[in-house]
Amino acid sequence: MSEPQNTIKEKFAKQILNFxxxxxxxxxxxxxPQDIPAAAKFIFRDLSCRLAxxxxxxxxxxxEILYHFSHDLSGKIFTLKTLIRDKEDPHIESITxxxxxxxxxxxxxxxxxxxxFDHHPNLKRLLLAEDLPEDFHPLRHDQDKERNxx
Amino acid sequence: MSHKVVIPIGPYHPLQEEPEFFRxxxxxxxxxxxxxxxxxxxxxxxxxxxxxxxxxxxYLVERICGICSNAHPFAYVNAMEDLAKIEVPxxxxxxxxxxxxxxxxxxxxxxxxxxxxxxxxxxxxxWSWKYREPVLDILEAITGNRQNYGMMKVGGxxxxxKEEDIxxxxxxxxxxxxxxxxxxxxxxxxxxxxARTKGVGILSKEEAVNYSVVGPTARASGLAMDVRRDDPxxxxxxxxxxxxxxxxxxxxxxxxxxxxxxxESIKIINQCLEKMPKGPxxxxxxxxxxxxxxxxxxxxRGECFHYVRSDGTNSPIRHKxxxxxxxxxxxxxxxxxxxxxxxxxxxxxxVDPCYCCTERTIVIDxxxxxxxxxxxxxxxxxxxxxxxxxxxKSG
Numbered sequence: 001m002s003e004p005q006n007t008i009k010e011k012f013a014k015q016i017l018n019f020x021x022x023x024x025x026x027x028x029x030x031x032x033p034q035d036i037p038a039a040a041k042f043i044f045r046d047l048s049c050r051l052a053x054x055x056x057x058x059x060x061x062x063x064e065i066l067y068h069f070s071h072d073l074s075g076k077i078f079t080l081k082t083l084i085r086d087k088e089d090p091h092i093e094s095i096t097x098x099x100x101x102x103x104x105x106x107x108x109x110x111x112x113x114x115x116x117f118d119h120h121p122n123l124k125r126l127l128l129a130e131d132l133p134e135d136f137h138p139l140r141h142d143q144d145k146e147r148n149x150x
Numbered sequence: 151m152s153h154k155v156v157i158p159i160g161p162y163h164p165l166q167e168e169p170e171f172f173r174x175x176x177x178x179x180x181x182x183x184x185x186x187x188x189x190x191x192x193x194x195x196x197x198x199x200x201x202x203x204x205x206x207x208x209y210l211v212e213r214i215c216g217i218c219s220n221a222h223p224f225a226y227v228n229a230m231e232d233l234a235k236i237e238v239p240x241x242x243x244x245x246x247x248x249x250x251x252x253x254x255x256x257x258x259x260x261x262x263x264x265x266x267x268x269x270x271x272x273x274x275x276x277w278s279w280k281y282r283e284p285v286l287d288i289l290e291a292i293t294g295n296r297q298n299y300g301m302m303k304v305g306g307x308x309x310x311x312k313e314e315d316i317x318x319x320x321x322x323x324x325x326x327x328x329x330x331x332x333x334x335x336x337x338x339x340x341x342x343x344x345a346r347t348k349g350v351g352i353l354s355k356e357e358a359v360n361y362s363v364v365g366p367t368a369r370a371s372g373l374a375m376d377v378r379r380d381d382p383x384x385x386x387x388x389x390x391x392x393x394x395x396x397x398x399x400x401x402x403x404x405x406x407x408x409x410x411x412x413x414e415s416i417k418i419i420n421q422c423l424e425k426m427p428k429g430p431x432x433x434x435x436x437x438x439x440x441x442x443x444x445x446x447x448x449x450x451r452g453e454c455f456h457y458v459r460s461d462g463t464n465s466p467i468r469h470k471x472x473x474x475x476x477x478x479x480x481x482x483x484x485x486x487x488x489x490x491x492x493x494x495x496x497x498x499x500x501v502d503p504c505y506c507c508t509e510r511t512i513v514i515d516x517x518x519x520x521x522x523x524x525x526x527x528x529x530x531x532x533x534x535x536x537x538x539x540x541x542x543k544s545g
Contacts, residue, residue, distance in 0.1 A: 025381060026232065026444055050375070051362045052446070053477075055457045055470035068444065068457065072373075075381035077444055101362035104480060105472075127189040138197055 004047050004071050008078065012039055018081075025074075028066075030081045033092045036067070039080055040095045043069045049078065051101040056109040058140045059083075063090045063115055084115065094120035112139040154182065157491060159498070161190050172482070172498060179490045184483055199469040204230065204438050207469070208302045211456075214473065216297050217260060220253045221449030222456070222471065223302035228383050229456040230304040233443025236433065240385075242306040244426040247384035248319075249293070249301050250447070251415040251422075255326070256285040257450035258408045258415075261502045262333065265405060268496045269346045274337055281329045288322045290536055291315055291543045306432030316423055318543030323416045330412055338406060347401040351485045351497030354399055361481040364474050365452020366411065367501045370396045370403035377448040389421040401500045408502075438462070449474055451502050475503045 005027050009019060018030035031039055043049045049069035057064040062085040069078045084090040094117035096102045106117045107126040114137040117123060128138075160171040169190035175183040195214055199207055208223035215222060224246060231238060259282035266274025286296040292315050293299035301307050311319075337343055353363070358371035368375055376393045378386040394410040396403035440462035447454045452474030459468045478501035486497045 022442075023232070023235070028442070048359075050359070050364075052453065052455050053457075053470065053472035055468065057459065057468045066457070068455065070381075070446075070453075072375040072380045075377075077381075077446075079444070099362075100360045101477060101480075104476060125189070127192040129189070138194065 004049075004074065004076065005078070007047065008039075008043065011042060015039070025076045026079075027076065028079045028081055030083075033082045033084050036065075036080060036082050037093045037095055037098075040067055040069075041098050043078060043080070044099050047071060048073070051099055052077065054102070054105045054109065056113045056115060056139065058087075058113060058142075061085065062087055063113055065092065065109065065115065067095070090115045091118055092116075093118050094123075096120050096122075111137065113137050114140065153177070159494070161187070168503070170479075170503065172486075172494075174486070174491065174494060176491055179492075181486055181489050181491060181494055184486050186479060186482060188479070196469055196471055199471075200465060200467065203464040204304055204466070207466075208304075209300065211471065212298050212300065212302075214471065217257050218253065218449040218451065218454065218473075219298045220249050220301065221447050221454045222473075224250060224383075225445045225447040225449075225454045225456040226458070226469075227302045227304050228445025228447060229443040229458045230438065230445070231443070232445055233441045233458055233460060234304075234435075234438055236305055236435065238306055239430045239433065240427050241310075241429045242431045243385045244422050245307045245309075245311055245431065246302065247386065247389075248311065248419055248422045248426075249289070249299060250384065251418045252285060252289050252292075252319075254415045254450045255412055256282050256289070257502075258412050259285065261408060261450075262337070262405070264499060265401075265496065266337075268499045269343070271343065274343075278333070281326065284322050284325065287539050288319055288543065291318060291540045294536055303432060304438070305435035306430075308432075310431050311426075315540075315543065319419065319423060321543075323420055326412070326416060330409065330416075333409055338409060343405075344402060346493075346496065347405060348398075349400050349402075350493050351401045351489060351500055352399045353481055353485045355397075357481065357484045358399070361477065361484075363452070363478050363481050363501075365448065365450070365478070366404055366407045367452060367478045367481065369394060370407045371399040372397040375453075377446050377453050381446060383445075383447065385422060385425075386418070388425065389418050391418050401496055404500050438464075451475055452478060475501065479503055 008029060015031055015035040016029060020028040022028060044051060049071045052068040052070045055066045062083045064083050067080040084092055092115060094106055096106055097119060103122060104126055106120055107123060109115050110117055110123055111125050111128045154175050154177055157174040157176055160166055161169040171187040173185035174181050195210060199210060202210055208226060211222040211226050212219050259278050263275040263278035266278060290296050292311055293301055293309060301309060353371045355372040358368050358373050374393055374395045379393050391414045394407050396407055438460050440460050442459040445456045454474055455472040457470040458466045461467050482498055486494050489497055
């Protein structure tokens with residue numbers, strides 16, 4: 001049987017922008033935002049990976065999202081990485097319709113970073129209080145500006 | 151026509167030590183749907199971590215949870231060591247593993263007690279918590295604290311396990327085996343406990359996959375996953391032990407998994423004590439390079455996941471933390487639905503949602519209204535007690 005990382009490499013050869021083997025058990029695979037749902041579905045269903053979680057980051061070039069999938073048979077973690085360049089109104093397709101486990105983390109990234117997950121079945125606040133302003137996203141670095149400037 | 155009645159449990163409820171809100175929709179005695187609302191405890195620790203330097207963060211993440219207080223710093227140092235590609239001294243790896251397994255023992259005993267309490271079997275609760283105390287005493291003798299051990303450090307551990315403490319750990323392990331045998335016999339074979347937990351709150355293997363649940367919740371539903379075996383850290387690949395898996399997916403299976411796992415923890419600790427080499431316990435690391443790292447640990451409740459990205463400065467630009475209950479609690483949406491209301495309490499508790507146990511005390515003379523102890527007096531008292539315990543365990 002071929003190694004799961006090679007299966008991913010072959011299946012998404014055209015879509016992969018960058019493939020990094022940090023060490024034999026940690027892989028980072030960069031894709032464009034529109035290619036994420038297909039790759040996530042393939043890794044979750046066909047390679048029987050578990051969605052460990054996802055991390056969202058505010059970077060100077062845009063909002064980065066990392067979906068961490070755990071392949072428990074081999075102890076490997078495949079991280080799908082994508083960059084949403086539009087910071088004003090970031091959008092990406094939700095993976096919750098086919099991976100239930102993503103529901104909470106997508107809600108969390110929505111409130112913390114202001115990323116809109118299209119077709120998410122239940123996009124509402126998870127951790128933040130209901131009375132905070134709609135446009136307040138604590139993990140955006142520009143949120144600190146007002147507080148930090150003299 | 152059906153008539154749905156809403157039964158709210160929480161956010162503040164005598165059943166729960168921590169605020170979380172379950173809205174049960176019921177028809178007659180049956181739960182037909184459930185809403186889970188969280189966020190009452192959000193403290194912004196991921197954001198805080200961005201303002202701490204790498205040596206401060208283990209202390210910060212240790213305070214995420216009062217029960218798995220070792221799991222978070224352990225996952226964090228694993229992430230940092232993955233980021234910086236560091237090899238940690240052997241002895242430190244053994245010490246980390248011992249502390250992690252001692253923590254699993256006391257955490258599983260805590261859950262067993264709570265499970266007994268939730269089904270109205272308070273004898274189990276009292277027993278289980280009674281036998282949890284010696285484990286906490288050993289942790290206090292080794293680390294100086296019952297919780298929040300402050301042992302983990304990027305590149306090693308902060309404290310060595312002294313030779314004179316080792317006989318005490320061995321004795322505690324030996325004494326715990328008959329206790330576990332008793333629980334295995336008296337609790338697992340008890341017809342009342344079986345009646346309350348068998349076939350109740352079933353999470354099928356298929357749904358366990360869909361919700362990506364972790365830890366004993368996954369292993370009780372037939373998923374043979376355990377980070378300690380799948381992606382070994384510490385010295386789990388150098389000792390003999392088994393992953394406990396059950397197929398049934400009900401609460402009884404979760405109970406069996408946790409009880410049997412305690413035997414494995416004792417096996418692991420004993421082998422570690424035997425094999426632990428002498429040598430340095432810390433690398434005394436100076437700089438963290440730019441890069442990213444993932445660390446994970448099999449906490450008592452399941453996989454604890456940390457992702458860190460560094461830009462080469464003194465603090466991370468992002469530190470993502472995912473505790474096991476974050477994956478396990480949503481599975482109640484299938485496990486509790488279709489059950490009776492009376493079974494909801496134990497079903498919701500069966501994933502062992504993380505309860506923080508932080509307590510603060512002031513002692514006041516009622517006649518004079520004067521505070522008898524201040525913070526420093528309490529520190530002094532607890533130091534004295536630690537010394538006493540150390541005396542007993544090594545003597």
